[in-house]
Amino acid sequence: MSETDTHFVPHSSxxxxxxxxxxxxxxIEVRPHELDTEPSPIIQNAVDSVRHRARIDRPYVRRGWLxxxxxxxxxxxxxxEYVPLEWTEAERLLSAEVRRVYDEHGPTGVFGGSYGWSSAxxxxxxxxxxxxxxxxxxxxVRSVTTYSLGAGMVIVPRVxxxxxxxxxxxxxxxxxxxxxxLMLCFGGIxxxxxxxxxxxxxxxxxxxxxxxxxxxxxDLVNVSPIRSDLDxxxxxxxxxxxxxxxxxxxxxxxxxxxxxxxxxxxLASHTTGYEKFEPYVLGTTDGVAKTAEWAAEICDIPxxxxxxxxxxxxxxxxxxxxxxxxxxxxHGEQPIWMGITLAAMLGGIGLPGEGFGIGxxxxxxxxNQPNLYKSPSLPQGVNACDDFIPVARIADMLLxxxxxxxxxxxxxxxxxxxxVYWAGGNPFHHHQDLFRLHDAFQRPDTxxxxxxxxxxxxxxxxxxxxxxxxxxxxDIASAANEPNMIAMKPAxxxxxxxxxxxxxxxxxxxxxxxxxxxxxxxxxxxxxxHLYGLWRERLHAAGQDCPxxxxxxxxxxxxxxxxxxxxxxxHEFRADPVANxxxxxxxxxxxxxxxxxxxxxxxxxxxxxxxxxxEWLGGELADSYPLALISNQPAxxxxxxxxxxxxxxxxxxxxxxxxxxxxxxxxxxxLVDGDTVRVSSPRESSFLATVRVSDVVRDGxxxxxxxxxxxxxxAERTCRHGNPNAVTMDRGTSKLGQGCIGQLCLVEVERIxxxxxxxxxxVPPRGASREAARK
Ligand SMILES: Nc1nc2c(c(=O)[nH]1)N[C@H]1C(S)=C(S)[C@@H](COP(=O)(O)OP(=O)(O)OC[C@H]3O[C@@H](n4cnc5c(=O)[nH]c(N)nc54)[C@H](O)[C@@H]3O)O[C@H]1N2
Ligand SMILES: Nc1nc2c(c(=O)[nH]1)N[C@H]1C(S)=C(S)[C@@H](COP(=O)(O)OP(=O)(O)OC[C@H]3O[C@@H](n4cnc5c(=O)[nH]c(N)nc54)[C@H](O)[C@@H]3O)O[C@H]1N2
Ligand SMILES: [Mo]
Numbered sequence: 001m002s003e004t005d006t007h008f009v010p011h012s013s014x015x016x017x018x019x020x021x022x023x024x025x026x027x028i029e030v031r032p033h034e035l036d037t038e039p040s041p042i043i044q045n046a047v048d049s050v051r052h053r054a055r056i057d058r059p060y061v062r063r064g065w066l067x068x069x070x071x072x073x074x075x076x077x078x079x080x081e082y083v084p085l086e087w088t089e090a091e092r093l094l095s096a097e098v099r100r101v102y103d104e105h106g107p108t109g110v111f112g113g114s115y116g117w118s119s120a121x122x123x124x125x126x127x128x129x130x131x132x133x134x135x136x137x138x139x140x141v142r143s144v145t146t147y148s149l150g151a152g153m154v155i156v157p158r159v160x161x162x163x164x165x166x167x168x169x170x171x172x173x174x175x176x177x178x179x180x181x182l183m184l185c186f187g188g189i190x191x192x193x194x195x196x197x198x199x200x201x202x203x204x205x206x207x208x209x210x211x212x213x214x215x216x217x218x219d220l221v222n223v224s225p226i227r228s229d230l231d232x233x234x235x236x237x238x239x240x241x242x243x244x245x246x247x248x249x250x251x252x253x254x255x256x257x258x259x260x261x262x263x264x265x266x267l268a269s270h271t272t273g274y275e276k277f278e279p280y281v282l283g284t285t286d287g288v289a290k291t292a293e294w295a296a297e298i299c300d301i302p303x304x305x306x307x308x309x310x311x312x313x314x315x316x317x318x319x320x321x322x323x324x325x326x327x328x329x330x331h332g333e334q335p336i337w338m339g340i341t342l343a344a345m346l347g348g349i350g351l352p353g354e355g356f357g358i359g360x361x362x363x364x365x366x367x368n369q370p371n372l373y374k375s376p377s378l379p380q381g382v383n384a385c386d387d388f389i390p391v392a393r394i395a396d397m398l399l400x401x402x403x404x405x406x407x408x409x410x411x412x413x414x415x416x417x418x419x420v421y422w423a424g425g426n427p428f429h430h431h432q433d434l435f436r437l438h439d440a441f442q443r444p445d446t447x448x449x450x451x452x453x454x455x456x457x458x459x460x461x462x463x464x465x466x467x468x469x470x471x472x473x474x475d476i477a478s479a480a481n482e483p484n485m486i487a488m489k490p491a492x493x494x495x496x497x498x499x500x501x502x503x504x505x506x507x508x509x510x511x512x513x514x515x516x517x518x519x520x521x522x523x524x525x526x527x528x529x530h531l532y533g534l535w536r537e538r539l540h541a542a543g544q545d546c547p548x549x550x551x552x553x554x555x556x557x558x559x560x561x562x563x564x565x566x567x568x569x570x571h572e573f574r575a576d577p578v579a580n581x582x583x584x585x586x587x588x589x590x591x592x593x594x595x596x597x598x599x600x601x602x603x604x605x606x607x608x609x610x611x612x613x614x615e616w617l618g619g620e621l622a623d624s625y626p627l628a629l630i631s632n633q634p635a636x637x638x639x640x641x642x643x644x645x646x647x648x649x650x651x652x653x654x655x656x657x658x659x660x661x662x663x664x665x666x667x668x669x670x671l672v673d674g675d676t677v678r679v680s681s682p683r684e685s686s687f688l689a690t691v692r693v694s695d696v697v698r699d700g701x702x703x704x705x706x707x708x709x710x711x712x713x714x715a716e717r718t719c720r721h722g723n724p725n726a727v728t729m730d731r732g733t734s735k736l737g738q739g740c741i742g743q744l745c746l747v748e749v750e751r752i753x754x755x756x757x758x759x760x761x762x763v764p765p766r767g768a769s770r771e772a773a774r775k
Pocket of ligand 1: 468
């Protein structure tokens with residue numbers, strides 16, 4: 001099963017299953033998988049990437065590290081040259097350094113959070129591999145929550161209990177199509193995002209589901225600064241100012257109270273604290289009534305529209321959906337809490353087609369029926385270290401060891417990190433204010449990165465180890481809420497000297513005397529079969545039939561049992577809140593949370609609150625930076641992955657990411673399609689982009705997708721390629737959630753006249769081979 005195949009073999013990625021064939025030893029051909037009814041064009045990115053010159057061909061060490069230049073404060077990470085190493089020498093050098101750091105500093109000196117999506121296989125999942133390795137050696141400082149839902153993952157358990165129910169169980173497409181009447185979608189239903197499901201989707205049903213909603217006569221309301229965030233079916237567009245949705249929801253809440261359409265019975269039986277919230281809406285506590293006129297001023301939506309919308313949601317069965325993007329912003333906890341509060345005031349929570357949900361259209365799994373059994377996964381072992389950071393506080397941690405900070409009711413202290421180990425993530429794509437991250441990455445003694453490509457993160461590492469791509473190894477793809485598991489068969493031999501992360505870690509574990517703990521005596525092929533076997537046992541224990549591994553492998557896919565019952569968030573709680581309480585202190589939905597109030601935070605009160613962000617169109621900074629930048633997910637790729645591929649490249653122009661700007665804002669700056677612009681921020685940093693003038697964005701708003709590979713000019717503090725994180729803010733959502741606020745910030749845009757620097761993001765650094773790959 002390890003040999004490559006000249007026929008089309010099944011394979012998978014986070015953006016869909018496909019079939020792949022080796023045309024010759026360096027070239028592949030990809031076609032959609034027959035199980036997929038609406039395949040994503042992103043599958044084509046593999047073709048140009050698999051032998052791209054940005055592949056890492058062998059192990060490298062950074063010259064400055066090798067020469068032992070002062071490691072602390074060494075400002076050469078990110079610009080230094082690299083020295084090729086033989087595998088054995090690389091393993092020897094790194095394992096000695098790992099040993100030194102553990103001996104001198106223990107596991108609190110090692111950061112192994114290693115956030116990132118990696119690739120789709122269940123066994124080779126790089127983050128699981130690095131965690132298992134570091135646990136075998138002695139433990140590590142981990143990270144909690146995600147860049148996706150940092151604020152959401154903290155606020156939801158506090159106010160609604162079990163986050164699984166809210167995040168994965170909001171509602172299903174089927175329920176909404178059958179029973180829904182009106183969907184109020186904050187951030188739209190951007191189905192280009194549903195192309196993706198971590199672990200490997202086998203079908204793409206989101207677009208068709210939205211078309212079906214339209215055909216079923218469900219009213220769709222797209223509350224978003226971008227019209228195309230809901231365009232698979234006709235919808236009403238409410239072009240809200242970025243970052244102001246809470247004010248809009250409060251305006252709606254005021255109207256519901258004014259016209260007497262609040263479901264007070266539901267509030268009395270299923271929630272707690274409404275009596276402390278209503279005076280805030282009415283303005284008795286702070287002297288400001290949150291009327292439609294008040295909201296109109298903040299959101300830049302006419303008061304009549306808000307009044308009319310309140311009338312509609314009061315009349316019809318309403319489902320309120322909040323995209324995760326809204327909580328990747330200052331005070332990101334609030335839109336989720338306020339969305340739950342508004343849905344509770346309407347009283348439909350727990351009924352089919354009504355209530356509240358997060359993220360429909362944002363990811364393949366939302367809206368699908370859940371799996372009955374957990375997907376196969378690699379056990380990560382036990383972490384001997386209990387220290388952690390909220391994931392998006394990485395630069396704060398590296399820059400401020402020993403400093404105290406707040407998180408979710410705890411007072412914590414940043415550890416003093418000496419060794420950073422990253423595999424399967426790209427912080428120089430995903431983190432905010434990348435020039436600050438560049439400074440932070442100078443601090444540790446040693447940075448280790450495994451990747452298949454010379455990403456900007458790899459170019460900030462001391463040790464760079466070449467990982468194989470999924471196309472070069474055997475694995476299983478399986479995602480949440482997906483009806484199939486795919487046998488991922490290799491199409492090509494490993495590139496140059498690349499190795500599987502597993503084999504790299506196994507060799508290092510050997511040098512460190514823990515090989516047996518890490519490998520348990522299995523080869524990677526044996527592990528794949530073993531993990532499948534564990535999944536099969538789960539099914540057998542429940543009396544379900546399941547093919548043997550050999551049958552699965554031969555067939556290329558296996559059916560995954562899904563929940564059959566229609567789901568509706570909290571239907572059991574709704575039916576009997578006493579017998580089925582929520583996992584909150586009161587057992588109910590907490591419209592006021594005594595726990596959160598007891599933390600005494602100045603940026604998160606006891607109930608959801610409108611707080612002015614620092615960077616928004618209504619604030620003072622907008623005088624100098626008058627445009628709100630939205631950096632949302634890219635249509636042509638997953639984050640930064642395979643950016644050199646054709647599906648990603650067609651979304652760019654003149655070698656840079658596209659910046660969409662409204663015709664009025666473009667006219668004011670004398671900009672036309674194809675102009676090169678500098679997008680600058682209050683952080684005295686900027687990125688370059690190519691202009692696209694379009695009224696899909698509201699005025700005052702510009703949009704650029706995330707994920708263009710960071711191509712920094714450190715002297716100019718600019719990214720030549722168009723990575724928005726060159727300018728975003730590196731702060732937590734609040735002391736409660738400490739989530740990432742990458743989605744929104746203020747910028748100014750100006751045309752660059754005269755010579756413009758070229759961007760060459762996908763090239764190896766100095767000292768690394770640029771010849772080995774054929775393309
Ligand atoms: N401004 C702004 N920034 C954002 C966001 C935003 O909305 N706005 N969104 C955020 C969100 S939601 C997320 S989830 C993050 C995503 O951030 P990441 O998950 O870090 O982004 P990816 O590009 O998926 O990075 C995965 C890396 O793993 C590598 N890789 C793939 N397979 C393997 C493997 O088998 N082994 C090894 N060793 N490496 C492998 C890939 O080449 C790639 O470099 O970005 C966040 N950043
Ligand atoms: N093709 C593709 N799909 C992806 C990904 C990818 O990289 N590529 N990444 C995946 C990941 S990791 C995640 S977490 C999800 C993220 O899913 P989301 O967070 O839903 O995705 P985004 O595209 O960042 O944002 C959706 C829309 O929210 C709108 N928006 C932004 N700010 C505001 C605001 O203040 N108010 C309102 N009302 N709307 C606002 C924007 O117009 C934006 O287009 O996407 C996943 N899907
Ligand atoms: Mo994400």
